[in-house]
Amino acid sequence: MTHGYKISAALVGAVLVAALCFLLTYSPAAESSDVFSRMMLGASISAAVVAAALAVYGLAYMATGKQRAEAQERIDDGKDGYSPDRLDMRPVKPAKFWYNMALISVAVLFFASAAGTGMTLSAFLEMPARIWDFSTQMAAGVFQNPADEEVRGVWDSAFEAMLESVAIAWVGTIVGALFSLPCGILAARNMTPLAIYIPMRFILSVIRAVPEIVFAVAIFIPLMGVGPAHMGGAMAGAFALGISSIGTLSKLISEAIEGVDAGPLEASRASGASHLQLIRWAVLPQVLPEVLAIWLYRFEVNIRASAILGALGAGGIGRLISPPNGLFGRSPYPWDEIGITLFVIIAITIVVDQISGFVRHRVIHGKTVRQKKRRKNNGADPKAAAVPV
Amino acid sequence: MTAVAERSSSTAAPAPVKRPEPPKPPLQNYLLLVGVAAAAFAFFWWTREDTSVLFLPLGFTTLWAPQWPLIGFLVMLAVVAFCWFTRTGPMAAFGGLSVVVLSYWAGSNIYFLDRVTEVPSRLTTGNTRDQLAGYFSPDWGYLLFSNVAGTSRPIWGEWLITLCMAVVATIVGCFIGLLLAMLASPVSSFNKGTSQTMKAINSVVRSIPDVAWALLFAAFIGSTAYGFGALAAVLALIMFNIGIVAKLLGESIDAVNLGPLEAADAAGANLIQRDRVAVLPAVMPSFVSYSLYVFELNIRASAALGVVGVAGIGGELSRQIGRMSQGYDNVGAILWALVLVVLLVDLLSMWIRRKLL
Numbered sequence: 163m164t165h166g167y168k169i170s171a172a173l174v175g176a177v178l179v180a181a182l183c184f185l186l187t188y189s190p191a192a193e194s195s196d197v198f199s200r201m202m203l204g205a206s207i208s209a210a211v212v213a214a215a216l217a218v219y220g221l222a223y224m225a226t227g228k229q230r231a232e233a234q235e236r237i238d239d240g241k242d243g244y245s246p247d248r249l250d251m252r253p254v255k256p257a258k259f260w261y262n263m264a265l266i267s268v269a270v271l272f273f274a275s276a277a278g279t280g281m282t283l284s285a286f287l288e289m290p291a292r293i294w295d296f297s298t299q300m301a302a303g304v305f306q307n308p309a310d311e312e313v314r315g316v317w318d319s320a321f322e323a324m325l326e327s328v329a330i331a332w333v334g335t336i337v338g339a340l341f342s343l344p345c346g347i348l349a350a351r352n353m354t355p356l357a358i359y360i361p362m363r364f365i366l367s368v369i370r371a372v373p374e375i376v377f378a379v380a381i382f383i384p385l386m387g388v389g390p391a392h393m394g395g396a397m398a399g400a401f402a403l404g405i406s407s408i409g410t411l412s413k414l415i416s417e418a419i420e421g422v423d424a425g426p427l428e429a430s431r432a433s434g435a436s437h438l439q440l441i442r443w444a445v446l447p448q449v450l451p452e453v454l455a456i457w458l459y460r461f462e463v464n465i466r467a468s469a470i471l472g473a474l475g476a477g478g479i480g481r482l483i484s485p486p487n488g489l490f491g492r493s494p495y496p497w498d499e500i501g502i503t504l505f506v507i508i509a510i511t512i513v514v515d516q517i518s519g520f521v522r523h524r525v526i527h528g529k530t531v532r533q534k535k536r537r538k539n540n541g542a543d544p545k546a547a548a549v550p551v
Numbered sequence: 552m553t554a555v556a557e558r559s560s561s562t563a564a565p566a567p568v569k570r571p572e573p574p575k576p577p578l579q580n581y582l583l584l585v586g587v588a589a590a591a592f593a594f595f596w597w598t599r600e601d602t603s604v605l606f607l608p609l610g611f612t613t614l615w616a617p618q619w620p621l622i623g624f625l626v627m628l629a630v631v632a633f634c635w636f637t638r639t640g641p642m643a644a645f646g647g648l649s650v651v652v653l654s655y656w657a658g659s660n661i662y663f664l665d666r667v668t669e670v671p672s673r674l675t676t677g678n679t680r681d682q683l684a685g686y687f688s689p690d691w692g693y694l695l696f697s698n699v700a701g702t703s704r705p706i707w708g709e710w711l712i713t714l715c716m717a718v719v720a721t722i723v724g725c726f727i728g729l730l731l732a733m734l735a736s737p738v739s740s741f742n743k744g745t746s747q748t749m750k751a752i753n754s755v756v757r758s759i760p761d762v763a764w765a766l767l768f769a770a771f772i773g774s775t776a777y778g779f780g781a782l783a784a785v786l787a788l789i790m791f792n793i794g795i796v797a798k799l800l801g802e803s804i805d806a807v808n809l810g811p812l813e814a815a816d817a818a819g820a821n822l823i824q825r826d827r828v829a830v831l832p833a834v835m836p837s838f839v840s841y842s843l844y845v846f847e848l849n850i851r852a853s854a855a856l857g858v859v860g861v862a863g864i865g866g867e868l869s870r871q872i873g874r875m876s877q878g879y880d881n882v883g884a885i886l887w888a889l890v891l892v893v894l895l896v897d898l899l900s901m902w903i904r905r906k907l908l
Binding site: 194195196197198201268271272274275276278279280281282283285288289292293296325326328329330332333336367370371372373374375376379380381384385386387391392394396397400466469470472473474477479480483484485490495504507508511512515521524 | 642646653654656657658660661662663665666667669670673674679682683686703704705707708709711712714715716718719722754755757758759760761762763766769770771772773781782785851852854855856862868869872882883886889890893894897
């Protein structure tokens with residue numbers, strides 16, 4: 163297919179899409195749902211713009227047809243004899259027609275979706291002033307005198323809720339980790355027969371597909387209770403996080419096990435190891451650092467996820483901030499308290515991230531990196547060089 | 552190796568050969584670990600809320616200790632002793648000990664045992680059983696044909712809003728995230744100061760949870776927490792995506808092959824040209840796959856964000872949860888449909904990934 167045909171086919175396609183989307187704004191579906199009609203209108207307008215641009219491009223392409231034919235002739239002439247043009251030419255760029263078409267359709271999809279959400283973009287105009295106003299109030303809240311009784315109460319409750327979130331994430335990670343190692347081994351192709359491997363993979367992908375709020379709302383909040391920690395909300399969150407981490411953790415662990423070096427496996431088989439001994443002496447020593455790193459990574463993810471479960475009534479920091487009873491539920495927003503709470507969230511999350519990042523680095527790379535660093539700048543203060551990378 | 556050594560020794564030399572053993576770990580480090588365990592025991596004793604106590608009658612006197620802290624302390628000592636007899640290094644032993652201490656702390660903080668022992672009684676009494684039964688017999692007619700309460704908007708339109716929000720937030724957020732990741736990585740950034748600053752900004756953006764972003768933007772837009780439009784949710788999802796993409800992509804930019812960078816430098820490219828021709832093509836496959844992953848995350852997150860009152864299916868979900876006893880089968884329908892949608896998006900993104908990469 164030459165370029166001209168491609169352009170005309172794309173033009174026809176764009177016109178058809180625009181017409182179809184425009185017709186769909188009159189369909190019964192669009193009459194009942196304004197979202198759908200807005201989306202279709204956005205899609206038809208953007209497809210029409212694309213069609214117009216393609217038409218202009220096609221006209222230009224047609225107008226330059228003669229020149230292109232001449233150039234092609236010059237190139238073809240050079241095939242037999244000497245032609246300086248052909249040698250001096252830069253290599254012809256490969257056509258990226260389908261790539262460009264994909265980008266254009268993503269753009270159309272983007273504008274259709276943006277129209278569909280019905281965002282009122284005029285709110286952007288007032289936002290900077292409000293952001294400045296509220297941010298200064300939040301900063302003022304953080305820099306209040308912490309000795310004050312009321313302010314200390316705010317700091318205390320924020321710390322308590324955030325530590326509860328960390329506890330939820332930790333219990334969730336422990337629950338996930340306990341189940342994920344056996345599941346990971348059972349879902350690794352080089353460790354299990356196909357009859358176990360396939361159902362295990364299927365179960366894990368089902369678990370991965372279920373969002374954690376589904377586990378929390380549908381199963382664990384009824385079982386464990388809802389609300390603050392002593393009412394059982396925190397446990398519901400922890401178990402929801404734990405069950406939903408099993409899917410991801412087991413997948414990552416099984417991939418780590420599949421990538422294991424085959425030498426030790428062969429050696430332990432040769433010396434007559436049973437399957438369990440094989441796992442204990444050949445597989446675990448190789449994958450354990452990676453598995454620990456995966457668990458710690460999931461712990462970081464779980465801290466963030468516990469916030470959203472808290473908004474549903476499953477304990478932690480989300481309960482403190484989310485509307486019905488939380489800080490954002492009061493009618494003039496208490497910005498100083500919100501500022502303190504956000505500060506505590508950011509600080510504890512970053513501290514936990516740093517600690518777990520350090521442990522992960524240490525587990526995977528061992529002490530060697532630090533020693534190397536110390537040796538490199540041997541003149542400097544050894545304490546300063548011992549800071550982890 | 553040890554087995555081979557033993558066998559050869561038993562055939563050749565009758566004298567028993569000692570197996571090579573790892574060296575004994577230093578004792579004072581282990582004593583320190585026992586001290587840490589004792590400190591943790593004291594801390595848990597001090598902060599306990601459960602007052603049950605164990606007695607140990609000794610004839611002349613009776614020792615007593617709080618029940619759960621004592622059990623925790625014994626577990627800690629068992630871990631340390633296990634590490635000592637398997638000759639584990641003190642750092643690894645400390646790791647094992649701190650896992651036990653943290654688990655005890657976390658478990659007591661969220662009332663682990665109370666809740667777990669209460670589950671059977673909850674299953675048999677109260678309305679838990681109705682609730683679970685409602686979730687597992689969803690009302691599909693509600694999902695397909697009815698409207699959002701009090702309006703003429705159909706429920707399936709809310710799903711459409713959720714998808715639209717996810718698309719918009721993914722596209723915008725991934726591009727901003729790409730930009731920030733470029734700025735934050737020392738490989739592709741202007742100078743060390745820029746990259747460090749951007750890294751700090753990224754970690755702050757990443758550490759605020761998406762619920763908090765949604766609530767903040769709702770306030771910044773100037774609406775109450777309930778009934779604001781999709782803009783707050785989209786902005787919150789954008790921030791959420793920026794954090795994820797900047798983190799993941801930053802790691803792949805750090806690990807990029809330095810050969811093309813050198814070639815671009817040698818050919819006289821400036822920084823932006825170098826990033827364009829040497830860094831961007833190298834990270835493009837991972838960028839695409841992270842974008843698809845982020846799209847999937849966005850669907851789940853936007854369903855959850857509705858809980859704080861934004862548009863989309865999440866808002867309807869929280870409304871149905873709010874009318875608890877009447878809404879069980881409706882909530883069940885929404886949740887099952889959510890699983891279905893996430894599964895479909897997963898399949899779609901797997902297909903796109905296979906086509907592209």
